Amino acid sequence: MQQRTAVGLGAWRRRLPRLAAAVCLCLAGAAWASPPRVITLAPNATELVYAAGAGADIVGTILRSDYPPEARDIPRVGDGIQFSEELILTLRPTLVIGWQPSDGTRSLAQRLAPLGVPLIYTDPKSLDDIPxxxxxxxxxxxxxxxAEDTARDLERRIRALRPAPPPPQTVFIEISADPLYTLGRDPLTNDLLARCGGINPYADSAIPAPQVSVESVLHLNPHVLILSPYGRDTLAARQAWWAQHGLAAAHADRIYAIDADQLHRPGPRLVDAAETICADLRDSRARP
Structure with a gap:
């Protein structure tokens, strides 16, 4: 038994130099590895990268990426619809992140593929997808x-959302006044409304943002109207306008405004929008 142990120890000692060399090589490789170089092609992608703790790795983004404030200092590669493939390539990205596929992103993906650079999309369909x-x-x-710390905090807030008491309320979301546009087949927004005790009367529309008539809104007579991207001054003006046209929600002060970037950017601040809308729908329940 002692002889076998001695032989085993001797073999272990002979392996030690090679093991030490392998460890040194691994550590050196980790030290020499280049940090990620990220390009975001949508504001929500920028916000998600910052939420994951990697905002400092973004080397290029688009014009409307303005949150968090430090994102405003990132070099621009386009406007979100059009962008410079050549400029993107000169920035030597290791990862490119978009929102939804488009002709532009598909073309860019073809140029990135031979370089081994992935192009991924961040298009959540429910609040749970964001964490x-x-x-x-x-x-x-x-x-x-x-990333895990942020994801867990968002999940806690999503679980804590308090819907308005039943029955569900119909909610018209006005995203443009002239012409009048609303949100339609938008699974993420409709998921948010459902968690708050609301129903989008245009959820079955064939497109995500349909143009609608004033008459159709009056006919549907939604219990709540949410304005985006309007502030307090415009909220008062739109409430007066809808009241003049006979909308019951306007007469009952069941019109609310919300930050457009929170509502329309499918990123972590959508949870802020959900908390606001849930509170608005609870408030609207108390109004006749």
């Missing part, structure tokens, strides 16, 4: 701990 996207970005960018 998952943050976790995925953290895993890709090496910021798992920060």
């Amino acid at each position: 998952d996207l943050i976790r995925d970005l953290g895993a890709r960018l090496g910021t798992q701990r920060a």
Whole structure:
């Protein structure tokens, strides 16, 4: 038994130099590895990367990426619809992130593929998808701990959403006044409304943002009207306008305004919008 142990120890000692060399090589490789270089092609992608703790890795973005405030200092590569493929390539990205596929992103993906640079999309369909996207970005960018902390906090807030008492309220979301546009087949917004005790009367529309008539809104007679992107001054003006046209929600002060960027950017601040809308729908229940 002692002889076998001695032989085993001798073999272990002979392996030690090679093991030490392998460890040194691994550590050196980790030290020499270049940090990620991320380009975001949508404001929500920018916000998600920051939420994952990797905002400092963004080397290029689009014009409307303005949140958090430090994102305003990132070099621009386009406007979200059009962007410069050549400029993107000169920035040597290791990951490009868009919102939804488009002709522009498909063309860019073809140029990135031979370089081994992935182009991924961040298009959540429910509030629960947002923490998952943050976790995925953290895993890709090496910021798992920060991403996990943010994801868990968002999940806690999503679980804590308090809907208005039943029955569900019909909610008309006005995103443009002239011409009049609303949100239609938008699974993410409709998921948010459902969690708050609301129903979008245009949820079955064939498109995400249909143009509608004033007459159709008056006929539907929604219990609540939410204005976006309007502030307090415009809220008062639109309430007076709808009241003049006979909308019951306007006469009963069941019209609310919400930050457009929170509502329309499918990222972490959508949870802020959900909390606001849930509170508005609870308030509207108390109004005749």
